[in-house]
Amino acid sequence: MKAAVNSTYKGKLEISDLPIPTVGVNDVLVKIAACGVCHTDLHACHGDWPVKPKMPLVPGHEGVGVIEQLGSNITHLEIGDRVGIPWLYSACGHCEFCLEGKESLCLSQHNTGYSVDGSYAEYCLADGNYVVKIPESLGFSEAAPLFCAGVTTYKALKVSGAKPGEWVAIVGVGGLGHLAVQYAKAMGFNVIAVDTGVEKLALAKELGADITLDFKECVPSEAIFEQVRGAHAVVCTAVSKPGFEQAYKSVRRGGKCVLVGLPPEEMPLPIFDTVLNGVSVVGSIVGTRRDLQECLEFAAQGKVKAIIEEKRLEDINDIFDDMLKGEINGRIVVTM
Ligand code: NAD
Ligand code: ZN
Ligand code: ZN
Numbered sequence: 001m002k003a004a005v006n007s008t009y010k011g012k013l014e015i016s017d018l019p020i021p022t023v024g025v026n027d028v029l030v031k032i033a034a035c036g037v038c039h040t041d042l043h044a045c046h047g048d049w050p051v052k053p054k055m056p057l058v059p060g061h062e063g064v065g066v067i068e069q070l071g072s073n074i075t076h077l078e079i080g081d082r083v084g085i086p087w088l089y090s091a092c093g094h095c096e097f098c099l100e101g102k103e104s105l106c107l108s109q110h111n112t113g114y115s116v117d118g119s120y121a122e123y124c125l126a127d128g129n130y131v132v133k134i135p136e137s138l139g140f141s142e143a144a145p146l147f148c149a150g151v152t153t154y155k156a157l158k159v160s161g162a163k164p165g166e167w168v169a170i171v172g173v174g175g176l177g178h179l180a181v182q183y184a185k186a187m188g189f190n191v192i193a194v195d196t197g198v199e200k201l202a203l204a205k206e207l208g209a210d211i212t213l214d215f216k217e218c219v220p221s222e223a224i225f226e227q228v229r230g231a232h233a234v235v236c237t238a239v240s241k242p243g244f245e246q247a248y249k250s251v252r253r254g255g256k257c258v259l260v261g262l263p264p265e266e267m268p269l270p271i272f273d274t275v276l277n278g279v280s281v282v283g284s285i286v287g288t289r290r291d292l293q294e295c296l297e298f299a300a301q302g303k304v305k306a307i308i309e310e311k312r313l314e315d316i317n318d319i320f321d322d323m324l325k326g327e328i329n330g331r332i333v334v335t336m
Contacts, residue, residue, distance in 0.1 A: 002336070003121035004316045007056040009047035012317050013120075018058070021117075021125040028077060028128040029069040030085060033140040034310070035119040036062030037319050037332045038148050038175060039239055040087070040262070044114055045320070048264040053114045061087040061112040062147045062333075063119020064140045067131075074128030082140070083131040084147040085112050085119055087286045090127035104286050120313060122336050132292045135300035145175065145306040145331040146296055148286065153180035153235065154295040155287035156258045157187055160233035164188030169224055169231040171195075171247040172238030172261055173204045175331040178307055180235055181207045183295070186303040192231060194220045194246070195238075199329050203307065215242075221249035231255060235284075241265045248281065256280040308333045 001020050004013045023029050041059040043049055053059075064084040067077060077083070091098050091106035098106050110127075112118045117125070134143045153176050162168045166189055170180040173195040184191045185208035192211040193204035201212040211227060213220045224231055230252025236244055237260045244259065244267045251257045257279065259267070269281060287295065298304045307330030311319060319332050 001122040002313065003058045004313055005056050005058055006045040009045065013045065015314055018121065020123050023069045023071050023125065025071040025073045026128055027071045028067045028074055028083070028126050028131060030063065030065045030083060030124050030126055030131070031068045032063045032065040032119050032122060032124050032336050034064055034144045034333050034335045035060045036145040036147070036149065036175070037316070037323070037334060038062055039323060040148070041113060042320050042323055043262060043264070049262065054116070057113070058117035058121050059113040060118035060120035060124070061085065061114070062144045062149070063112070063124050064134060064144045064147065065124075068123070071128060077128055077131070082134040083126075084134055084143060085124055085126040085131055086147045086151065086292060087111055087114075088130060089116050090130050093129075101288060101290070103288050120316065120334065130289065132289055132296070135296055137300050138296070141308055141310055141333045141335060142306050143296070143299070144333050145179065145308065146299055147292065149176045149331060150179050150183075150299070150304070150306065151287035151292045151295045152176055152260060152284070153237065154183045154298070155291045156180070156235045156260050156284040157183055157189075158291070159282060159284045160235060160256050160258045162189050162233040162256075166190065166232035167192060167228045169194060169220075169234040169247070169250050170209075171220070171234060171236040171243050171250070173200050174237065174326070174328065176237040176260065178203060178207060178330050179304065180237060181209050182304040183298065186298055190228075192224060192228070196326075203329055207307075215246065220246045224250040233258065235260055237261045239263045241267065248279075251277075251279050253277045253279070256282060259283045306331055310335050
């Protein structure tokens with residue numbers, strides 16, 4: 001099968017011919033139709049984070065396609081089912097986190113396109129218990145980004161604790177952020193979108209943002225306090241330390257700053273302001289299978305739609321270059 005393989009940190013990915021994986025009793029083999037390109041894949045290939053990915057690596061954790069083979073233990077799915085393979089490749093199912101419905105915190109989890117090979121390939125192996133079915137009304141390419149960007153931002157908005165009618169700022173309107181804006185509107189929030197460039201901010205406006213701010217033209221936190229007295233919640237998907245500083249400073253008293261983006265840097269937190277303002281700072285990591293089902297349902301009902309551009313797997317190095325420069329509007333999806 002054709003696959004894009006990364007062999008050295010910051011090296012180019014190569015299109016290689018790999019054997020089709022063999023199905024174990026708990027696995028499904030998915031013939032991949034499309035896979036979204038997440039900034040996490042770029043972090044993986046660059047070895048940006050303290051926990052390193054397997055190497056060589058087939059990245060990709062927004063893969064969607066059709067089940068072609070089933071392990072003998074997988075009885076709730078059928079050959080021909082349309083499914084997606086999320087970042088949470090598998091979890092143990094019996095630790096305190098799994099039992100509490102917080103499987104994305106499981107210490108024994110595997111991650112697609114990180115600790116195991118992912119979906120930048122014609123076929124991808126998955127744990128049958130952790131794939132999620134795609135609603136019939138959704139096409140493959142539009143469904144793919146929901147398996148990470150969608151579920152992550154939908155979950156982060158739930159974690160934010162914001163209520164309908166409150167102000168929520170989305171800092172970073174890239175692959176994740178452009179979906180965050182839409183989920184936030186669908187959940188009844190007033191939305192401020194922060195990023196840079198006419199195209200990204202125009203897209204945010206089109207997707208329902210009530211206020212858009214260009215971080216190169218203003219100081220977003222100051223503008224947010226001037227215009228709405230601070231945000232009740234902020235979801236930060238920016239891949240930049242200054243983005244996180246601005247996100248934190250945009251929260252009004254008693255509000256919550258939800259950290260989602262993963263630049264490999266520290267975020268300085270002023271203790272005095274955090275205490276006196278009663279501000280919460282919380283991390284949010286992808287979502288559970290149930291979050292994913294809910295997030296897909298929003299799209300099936302037409303309330304959320306990933307803005308995508310389809311490219312070929314062979315274009316992956318150019319896609320990464322554009323992503324590093326911040327030049328992608330919405331999500332790139334590679335089709336097989
Ligand atoms: P992306 O490259 O598509 O989007 C990032 C956006 O941030 C870009 O539009 C960029 O212009 C913008 N940005 C940069 N600096 C900014 C600033 N100072 N203020 C506002 N915006 C700024 O990336 P993506 O695929 O959306 O991923 C974003 C981050 O989220 C990555 O670090 C990724 O690893 C992480 N991520 C986290 C989770 C999670 O579960 N927490 C899940 C998926 C991705
Ligand atoms: Zn991702
Ligand atoms: Zn567990």
